[in-house]
Amino acid sequence: MLTIGQLEVKYGSQTALKIEDPISFKKGERIGIIGSNGAGKSTLIKAVLGLVPYRGRIITQLKPEQMAVHMQFNGYVTTMPVRYIMETILGTKIAKNKELQELISFFDFESCLSKRFNALSGGQKQKFTIILVMFQKAGLTFYDEVTSGLDFETRQKLTEMLSQWYRDKDDTLVVISHYYEELEQLADKLLILDKGRVVDFGRKNELFERYCGRVVIIMENSGKNKELSKGFPVLKSPEHLLAISCKSKEQEREMLMILTENNVNFKRSNSDIEMMFMNARERFYAQ
Template structure:
């Protein structure tokens, strides 16, 4: 189990992270960490891995595997040498490594140097080494940033398939919420170094959005919503409607069908959770 209690990280006068509360992450949880750039997400990983000094308490497993935003290796050696050297093994004799290399379709790239790999291939190299460690806690910090859509999808489906049968605790920082929807069961939202919300994704959806929601592809909606439905914060250019029950959602859908408006119905949407947590936070802040 991972426990963070009142963890604070300062860089000079600047407070980069100030969680002000206790976070407990159970074994096997996959936690998505979201927030704006500079919110303190990476600082949290750095505190966990002792890359920065912090105050407060962190109880963590001894073995932690980390995938950083940027991972560099010497350009003087091949990828196989990097894998063997850092994992302390020999590729020819290591079936686990061979399986990982095959799984990530990396065998043709083993003799290449790191700089000769594309962005997605570079990420795969680090991911293989991170997964190989089978650590009690694994942290992924924006592993798909800068990758094209197809590469990102392939990478995420590989990771999802790899962890399908494994009881792993994972912290995953990303700006791509669809990645978390496929993987995470818990969500931690950080803003300006502070924790705004933490809990199971389904519970947060229930708390901040409703039992269900409908997203209309129009910035404004000239309809009277049924009882139990309310307009909530949504993405720009859309109108989001939170519903207190699936029955209300059905009523909203019927209304929208009648009006001939295009929409999407959802019962779990991390973007809606995030936007409504932020909206509530700003309302509270504004007094």
Template sequence: MVAFEGVTKHFGGANGQPAFTALGGIDYAVPKGAITGIIGRSGAGKSTLIRLVNGLELPTSGKVLVDGVDVGALDEAGLRTLRRSVGMIFQHFNLLSSRTVYDNVALPLEIAGIDRKTIDARVRPLIDLVGLSDKAGRYPAELSGGQKQRVGIARALATEPKLLLSDEATSALDPETTQSILELLKTINRDLDLTVLLITHEMEVVKTIASEVAVIDKGLIVESGRTFDVFTRPRHETTQALLSASIGAKLPEWIRSDLKAEPAAGDRALVRLIFFGETAFQPLTARLVAEIGPDVNILAGAIDEIAGEPFGSLVVSYPADPVTLERANRFYQQTGLATEVLGYGA
């Protein structure tokens, strides 16, 4: 649905001043019909990337293709047509305070010159879809944050777009409301066959609804793929840092701070056992104990779901003597159990 081909974006650079590079060369494809998440730290280039999709910004070089159309090659009339096929929802809702829920949803249709009967036939079902049929005559000041975002989503769908952009759409919402908005986006993606491209710094959002994910850092895509694969086996240090606080079992700081890279006499190995795919439903912890002996401590554990797939992790410790380590490693190789050595400690 969206293809970035060698895209760069520079700001400034006039009067002999060096330009700021927001995007340094992006090559990435957003699959049609999927929910794709773009994650990264503040200032990584997420917002610039998404603003290129609907022509709010134009690339300095390279191409942005939306359903095969080169956004940078469009004139004003072409951009208006493009924007009707690309809906956008915002972090702070961007509703007009003087217009009711109905009138806010109807606004893009009015701007497009559509007649009142057609507007009514399209707006009322959208208000029902987002669960606000009893709020059609209310004003934004009378709504909660979650209700305002639902109005924003209905408005974004009014022109019957084929692509929906979400710019930190849940960042201003509490966790319970965030979950309800994510469920709504999943419903829209499924029932309307709508491609969704969202940017966020919230790992929980991507983990919950995105089937594909790309990690952006300093204006470059540093890692991408299926959400489950990237989240369970992050390769780039930026991805690892972003996910460290939200995925898998956590160790207390007082344990982490004492870990060493190499074992000393009498130390124990601290190892994260990672369960997914075929290993998610096997009694491998009990089999590990049978293999290396009963001196295995479980220090932390977590069960999770990533993009609809089960994922679990346990942090265990056992003696770091050569015989035990060799038996444990052989067991991991035989069973295919994924592991991560966190370090060694007394």
């Protein structure tokens, strides 16, 4: 569907993004792009859409109208009800379009149609833009920080709605987010970027095993827990946590027995994206 190779984007003399080995997005995939601020995430989307100049190759059979994007910041007219903004942008009347009615109903947006855009809450504004994007029924859709600035409960509900809507569809989604729990729900593959470079790209479970092991045991970073886990491989983690990599069932069983016998609270994970990201980046710069 889309292949990116030997791509370079510069802003002045600064390289914002450099992709050396080819990356392919295939039909029906759910791809999450993760990285710190300035990693090149939004720059990648802009290059694919032709919004910034670049050197290299972006190969796709998709036409521009077969790609849709939800950008992090959007501006709409604030002097009229959003019903008319929606109908003007989409070129159809809500009353005459069942597909649009279905989207509006799915996102519980009916009561917002008569409001002006600046009277909508943060979550309602995001729903409005998502409806506009989804209605295009594009083969490839980009979501850039779709829940940025929203409270936890609203983010969670919106993420669940997105996951449910696309569950049985073969659209390809590319989701940029700094919320790890969103990528857990929405992405099957991860593209890890840092400082404009590709750290790694692959399926979540494969990347987790590559950088974290079979299972990670996470506990408080205390002197007692460091002593109890002595001899086990320690992963890079937030400073207040101690993360132990277990490469096998036997190693996991031994670690859990020690912690249980010593009444230590812990968390077991085989899909922690934050831990995966931290250790992938650590290994990338250690090479």
